[in-house]
Amino acid sequence: MTTYQLEVIENTAKKDKPAQDQIPFGQTFTDHMYIMEYQTDKGWHEPKIVPYGPISLDPAAMIFHYGQTVFEGMKAYHTEDGRVLLFRPEKNFERLNLSSERLSIPPIDEDLALEHLKQLIKLEKDWVPKTPGTSLYIRPYIISTDANLAVGPSSTYKYMVILSPVGSYFPGGLQPVVIHVEDKFTRAVKGGTGMAKTAGNYSSGYQAQANAKKEGNADVLWLDGVEKRYIEEVGSMNIFFKIDGEVFTPELNGSILKGITRMSIIELLNSWGIPVTEKRMAIDELYEAYQAGKVEEVFGTGTAAVISPVGELNWQGQKMIINNHEIGELSQKLYDTITGIQTGKVEDTLDWTVEIN
Amino acid sequence: MTTYQLEVIENTAKKDKPAQDQIPFGQTFTDHMYIMEYQTDKGWHEPKIVPYGPISLDPAAMIFHYGQTVFEGMKAYHTEDGRVLLFRPEKNFERLNLSSERLSIPPIDEDLALEHLKQLIKLEKDWVPKTPGTSLYIRPYIISTDANLAVGPSSTYKYMVILSPVGSYFPGGLQPVVIHVEDKFTRAVKGGTGMAKTAGNYSSGYQAQANAKKEGNADVLWLDGVEKRYIEEVGSMNIFFKIDGEVFTPELNGSILKGITRMSIIELLNSWGIPVTEKRMAIDELYEAYQAGKVEEVFGTGTAAVISPVGELNWQGQKMIINNHEIGELSQKLYDTITGIQTGKVEDTLDWTVEIN
Numbered sequence: 001m002t003t004y005q006l007e008v009i010e011n012t013a014k015k016d017k018p019a020q021d022q023i024p025f026g027q028t029f030t031d032h033m034y035i036m037e038y039q040t041d042k043g044w045h046e047p048k049i050v051p052y053g054p055i056s057l058d059p060a061a062m063i064f065h066y067g068q069t070v071f072e073g074m075k076a077y078h079t080e081d082g083r084v085l086l087f088r089p090e091k092n093f094e095r096l097n098l099s100s101e102r103l104s105i106p107p108i109d110e111d112l113a114l115e116h117l118k119q120l121i122k123l124e125k126d127w128v129p130k131t132p133g134t135s136l137y138i139r140p141y142i143i144s145t146d147a148n149l150a151v152g153p154s155s156t157y158k159y160m161v162i163l164s165p166v167g168s169y170f171p172g173g174l175q176p177v178v179i180h181v182e183d184k185f186t187r188a189v190k191g192g193t194g195m196a197k198t199a200g201n202y203s204s205g206y207q208a209q210a211n212a213k214k215e216g217n218a219d220v221l222w223l224d225g226v227e228k229r230y231i232e233e234v235g236s237m238n239i240f241f242k243i244d245g246e247v248f249t250p251e252l253n254g255s256i257l258k259g260i261t262r263m264s265i266i267e268l269l270n271s272w273g274i275p276v277t278e279k280r281m282a283i284d285e286l287y288e289a290y291q292a293g294k295v296e297e298v299f300g301t302g303t304a305a306v307i308s309p310v311g312e313l314n315w316q317g318q319k320m321i322i323n324n325h326e327i328g329e330l331s332q333k334l335y336d337t338i339t340g341i342q343t344g345k346v347e348d349t350l351d352w353t354v355e356i357n
Numbered sequence: 358m359t360t361y362q363l364e365v366i367e368n369t370a371k372k373d374k375p376a377q378d379q380i381p382f383g384q385t386f387t388d389h390m391y392i393m394e395y396q397t398d399k400g401w402h403e404p405k406i407v408p409y410g411p412i413s414l415d416p417a418a419m420i421f422h423y424g425q426t427v428f429e430g431m432k433a434y435h436t437e438d439g440r441v442l443l444f445r446p447e448k449n450f451e452r453l454n455l456s457s458e459r460l461s462i463p464p465i466d467e468d469l470a471l472e473h474l475k476q477l478i479k480l481e482k483d484w485v486p487k488t489p490g491t492s493l494y495i496r497p498y499i500i501s502t503d504a505n506l507a508v509g510p511s512s513t514y515k516y517m518v519i520l521s522p523v524g525s526y527f528p529g530g531l532q533p534v535v536i537h538v539e540d541k542f543t544r545a546v547k548g549g550t551g552m553a554k555t556a557g558n559y560s561s562g563y564q565a566q567a568n569a570k571k572e573g574n575a576d577v578l579w580l581d582g583v584e585k586r587y588i589e590e591v592g593s594m595n596i597f598f599k600i601d602g603e604v605f606t607p608e609l610n611g612s613i614l615k616g617i618t619r620m621s622i623i624e625l626l627n628s629w630g631i632p633v634t635e636k637r638m639a640i641d642e643l644y645e646a647y648q649a650g651k652v653e654e655v656f657g658t659g660t661a662a663v664i665s666p667v668g669e670l671n672w673q674g675q676k677m678i679i680n681n682h683e684i685g686e687l688s689q690k691l692y693d694t695i696t697g698i699q700t701g702k703v704e705d706t707l708d709w710t711v712e713i714n
């Protein structure tokens with residue numbers, strides 16, 4: 001591929017950094033951002049690191065009208081010995097391109113994207129918080145920018161990366177959550193965009209999430225769009241079950257996201273000699289197993305929380321109390337190991353981390 | 358509701374208007390646009406007509422990440438006696454609010470929106486093209502603008518209206534189109550966002566549409582997401598069938614858009630004493646009726662084309678040639694009547710048009 005010269009325009013008006021232990025998610029941004037443009041005849045070109053600031057778009061820009069857009073989410077972590085680590089970033093760029101394919105967006109060069117991300121984070125190194133549990137959240141995304149109301153793929157795009165320091169997801173340590181099993185609204189269906197990380201998949205869940213929150217749930221567990229029977233995933237997390245000593249997770253069926261934490265947990269458990277069965281899982285069968293006292297642990301997995309133990313599942317008026325609302329042993333061990341690897345405290349035997357230097 | 362003072366900032370650098378008979382769809386915009394802001398504590402406020410031009414947004418603006426957005430599409434028409442007419446605009450604002458409800462966006466005041474739209478078009482009167490078949494396309498839309506990466510409804514929005522003169526959809530008169538019946542990709546499913554006019558519904562169709570175009574089809578006919586059996590709608594059109602002398606259209610099942618042209622055609626046919634049956638329609642049953650020689654006319658309906666006769670449906674390698682690729686009598690009559698009402702040539706007995714003056 002062509003080589004791309006990265007231009008860096010440094011921000012001379014640096015912002016104050018927030019207090020590290022209480023940063024709300026996704027509202028504080030660093031001093032710089034990354035932008036690369038796409039044009040049909042030029043391909044991706046003009047990669048730049050510039051001061052963080054507003055972007056200017058034509059009001060007819062396609063992103064505002066037809067939602068042709070994809071994004072990613074990953075984190076950079078500070079180690080105790082002062083290094084900055086990324087966690088499997090190449091998997092995020094691979095998934096970005098998979099999402100782009102579904103949305104008819106031209107692929108980016110994954111190696112180049114990673115190389116430039118490293119340079120951006122190097123420049124923003126002081127923004128990576130150091131307090132335990134904190135990290136620098138990384139949001140790569142692509143938006144379609146043609147000023148054109150004709151429905152169809154854009155001929156111009158912007159690929160951007162913005163960075164946001166985030167506090168601990170569980171400030172007081174891991175905390176089991178209450179989840180509503182959604183049987184009215186649908187997130188995704190076979191043949192749709194469920195396996196892509198694209199904007200429309202998220203806002204389509206707001207109504208269900210608001211209803212669930214009114215009844216004291218933290219989020220919803222989506223069921224399949226066809227039979228409203230098979231377990232898919234939580235808002236921004238995949239889901240795992242320990243039932244009668246065995247670990248299960250819904251299979252990648254085309255309508256759920258291929259989570260990188262999910263993938264890592266399967267690989268980690270396998271490395272411990274614990275098999276994980278990926279299969280179609282019916283909610284009624286889960287309930288039966290629950291009634292038989294066999295559901296031992298349930299946990300969500302995703303970049304935000306890494307592991308989020310589920311203490312309660314509410315399904316059609318039935319309450320499934322999991323492990324007496326306590327953190328399961330396996331959940332805790334997975335959390336400690338993965339966050340340990342991410343922050344350099346546990347040896348990275350699976351070669352997952354990438355150092356910025 | 359509160360009254361809102363509309364502020365008008367006139368554009369002093371007016372653009373040249375394009376040649377009326379060959380304006381490509383959605384790429385030319387008028388001199389002004391409309392913007393109204395929303396903030397939780399203020400509600401919708403500060404309505405303004407300003408010179409058309411770029412808008413500036415934080416790169417973390419929610420519209421770029423989670424797709425919380427809705428839009429509408431309607432047209433203003435020039436009559437031969439120099440008036441400018443809107444076609445059932447109150448139905449578009451009603452639908453905009455329905456879409457907003459699904460996307461957890463606060464509703465706008467429909468009367469106010471119509472009143473301000475009229476003022477905008479009055480100011481842009483010279484942009485409404487006069488050549489037969491042309492019109493001024495109107496695009497109201499709402500975007501979520503909080504700079505916040507936390508998944509959830511925004512607390513700020515922009516409601517905007519942009520205007521674009523458009524040439525004739527069928528420059529040489531009505532022209533039957535070839536349509537691919539899509540049985541792999543899915544547009545929408547019960548419990549999803551199919552009934553809302555929201556960005557993500559459109560880009561999710563690009564892959565299917567590109568595949569269909571490669572094989573010579575103009576667009577796809579979507580089937581239901583559950584059984585891939587029941588007929589839903591075409592890209593931006595609802596669909597009607599005349600079978601054995603009777604008129605049918607898929608029922609509003611929650612996953613298709615409640616088209617205003619669809620509604621108008623049903624009302625118009627009823628006023629002519631022709632009943633329309635809205636029901637679940639299976640594609641295999643359509644094919645059976647086709648083989649029995651009973652499918653007389655098929656046409657799409659929407660703001661863009663009004664009536665778009667379908668000359669051929671391609672379904673799983675089977676070709677259904679409709680009415681020998683010719684325009685059906687009913688299709689033509691509906692087209693002539695509705696476009697006639699829209700342009701003041703046919704008496705508006707159903708009270709559908711709204712004059713700008």
Ligand SMILES: Cc1ncc(COP(=O)(O)O)c(C=O)c1O
Pocket residue numbers: 073233234235236237238257258259260261262301302303304
């Ligand atoms: C819908 C959805 N499912 C699952 C995940 C978990 O994926 P990962 O482990 O790659 O963060 C995410 C998000 O990040 C998500 O948005």
Ligand SMILES: Cc1ncc(COP(=O)(O)O)c(C=O)c1O
Pocket residue numbers: 430590591592593594595614615616617618619658659660661
């Ligand atoms: C998905 C979809 N279906 C149907 C229609 C037809 O609706 P209307 O007649 O209101 O234009 C449109 C668009 O305009 C549409 O986008």
